[in-house]
Amino acid sequence: xxxxxxxxxxxxxxxxxxxxxxxxxxxxxxxxxxxxxxxxxxxxxxxxxxxxxxxxxxxxxxxxxxxxxxxxxxxxxxxxxxxxxxxxxxxxxxxxxxxxxxxxxxxxxxxxxxxxxxxxxxxxxxxxxxxxxxxxxxxxxxxxxxxxxxxxxxxxxxxxxxxxxxxxxxxxxxxxxxxxxxxxxxxxxxxxxxxxxxxxxxxxxxxxxxxxxxxxxxxxxxxxxxxxxxxxxxxxxxxxxxxxxxxxxxxxxxxxxxxxxxxxxxxxxxxxxxxxxxxxxxxxxxxxxxxxxxxxxxxxxxxxxxxxxxxxxxxxxxxxxxxxxxxxxxxxxxxx
Numbered sequence: 001x002x003x004x005x006x007x008x009x010x011x012x013x014x015x016x017x018x019x020x021x022x023x024x025x026x027x028x029x030x031x032x033x034x035x036x037x038x039x040x041x042x043x044x045x046x047x048x049x050x051x052x053x054x055x056x057x058x059x060x061x062x063x064x065x066x067x068x069x070x071x072x073x074x075x076x077x078x079x080x081x082x083x084x085x086x087x088x089x090x091x092x093x094x095x096x097x098x099x100x101x102x103x104x105x106x107x108x109x110x111x112x113x114x115x116x117x118x119x120x121x122x123x124x125x126x127x128x129x130x131x132x133x134x135x136x137x138x139x140x141x142x143x144x145x146x147x148x149x150x151x152x153x154x155x156x157x158x159x160x161x162x163x164x165x166x167x168x169x170x171x172x173x174x175x176x177x178x179x180x181x182x183x184x185x186x187x188x189x190x191x192x193x194x195x196x197x198x199x200x201x202x203x204x205x206x207x208x209x210x211x212x213x214x215x216x217x218x219x220x221x222x223x224x225x226x227x228x229x230x231x232x233x234x235x236x237x238x239x240x241x242x243x244x245x246x247x248x249x250x251x252x253x254x255x256x257x258x259x260x261x262x263x264x265x266x267x268x269x270x271x272x273x274x275x276x277x278x279x280x281x282x283x284x285x286x287x288x289x290x291x292x293x294x295x296x297x298x299x300x301x302x303x304x305x306x307x308x309x310x311x312x313x314x315x316x317x318x319x320x321x322x323x324x325x326x327x328x329x330x331x332x333x334x335x336x
Contacts, residue, residue, distance in 0.1 A: 091303035093213055094163055096128040102302055104131040105162035105212070107153065109139040111220060112168040114282040117318040118291025119166065125310035126299065132160050140172030141199040142183040150206045157210055164298050165207045166249075168217035171280065174227040187227070193235060200239050208245045215298060216240065217249045220290075221261045223279030249297045254289050265289060276324045283326030284316045 096102035104123060106116045113135040123129040134156050139149065157165075173196065176187050185195035207214050216236050219229030233252075240246040255274065256262055263275045265285060274286030282290065288311050295306045 091301060093302045095303045096163075098127060101127075102129045102164065102298075102304070103160055103162045104129055104164045104166065104298065105156055105160045105207075106131060106133050106135055106166045107139075107156070107207075108135045108166070108168040108217070109171050110135075110137040110281060111171060112166070112217070113137055114287050114320055115168070115217075115290045115294070116287075117315040117320060118284075118287035118289075119294050120291075121288075121310045121313050121315040122291045122295035122306050123298065125313075126304050126306060128304050129298075132156075132162075138172060139169060140183065141169050141203060142173045142185055142196065144199070145184055146182045150202060153203075153206050154209075157207060157212070161210055162212045163302070164215060165212045166215045166217065166294060166298070167203065167207065168219070170219040170229060170232045174219070174229065174232050176227065193231065196232070197235055197239070200235060204239070204243060204246060213301065214246045215249050215294065216246055217290075217294060218251050220251055220280070220282075221256045223261060223275075226280055247297065247301070249294050251290055251293060254293050255286070272328055273326045276326055278324065281324065283328050284321055285326075285328055287321075288316075 094102065102123075106112065106119060108115075116131075116133045116135050120131040120133065123131045134152075139147070141149065144150075173183075174187055185192045189195065204214060216239065218233045218236055222229050236248055240248045263279070264271050264273050266272070267285065272285035273283045274289060275281065276283060292306065292311075298304075299306045
């Protein structure tokens with residue numbers, strides 16, 4: 001366990017170690033990314049977040065790949081039983097008990113905000129997991145100039161002391177033309193991948209500093225009029241391949257069919273919408289579908305079985321789904 005100041009120093013050494021300031025150059029009147037990284041490093045080093053942490057070393061032990069999908073169709077029907085995980089077949093983490101449940105921290109943007117109710121329902125149905133939601137609409141790693149996410153996350157880690165952290169970002173990192181004045185990097189930067197990979201490394205250090213495993217979710221397949229997630233998803237895979245603290249949970253197969261983007265799935269003979277009217281965010285069924293994929297990935301690593309029986313529970317009445325509601329049925333008890 002180390003002090004917040006020590007954590008800041010460790011992150012600064014990370015910046016130096018990966019040579020971030022030498023990677024990037026100035027473009028027009030935009031400040032150089034090297035200067036930006038210096039500001040980020042200074043902020044991290046001076047953070048007063050009350051975190052108590054220790055940093056684990058990383059080695060590469062496995063190779064992960066992520067399925068890709070095209071965005072040429074919105075009419076295909078996928079099966080909601082499709083799942084994909086990248087976890088090992090045998091438990092590799094702490095085995096929880098009723099008296100000492102697995103502690104899971106869920107972080108991410110508006111997509112994760114909607115996944116979380118289904119994920120928490122699936123995890124807590126086991127009776128062996130406590131899940132805490134700190135998702136945030138509008139979150140993006142590249143929005144650090146206006147939201148120093150590492151400070152908030154360090155506080156969450158210190159409070160929860162999670163065994164596992166779930167993270168998904170990307171909507172506000174890959175779309176062009178949104179928050180352009182307050183993002184570093186922006187998607188059109190020639191060195192966007194180098195800069196964003198650096199931010200990902202910082203996120204790993206902050207979230208795993210107390211020994212947690214990080215489950216990084218791929219971005220969901222995008223509708224035809226949205227930015228492709230493939231570039232960011234590739235960076236997630238590359239990160240997991242070089243850092244054993246990170247596991248990729250690939251959501252692409254569950255939300256596509258034959259490589260095509262889908263809006264609906266079939267469950268128990270009924271066709272359910274999984275994406276909201278914007279084609280990006282999730283309906284209840286989509287949240288349940290993603291929740292099962294992620295829950296099974298975490299559970300497999302900790303000797304826990306995710307059983308059925310939670311899918312149509314009270315979590316479907318979560319007010320998170322009241323924004324742009326989908327035309328799907330509520331739980332039977334709420335049907336009135």
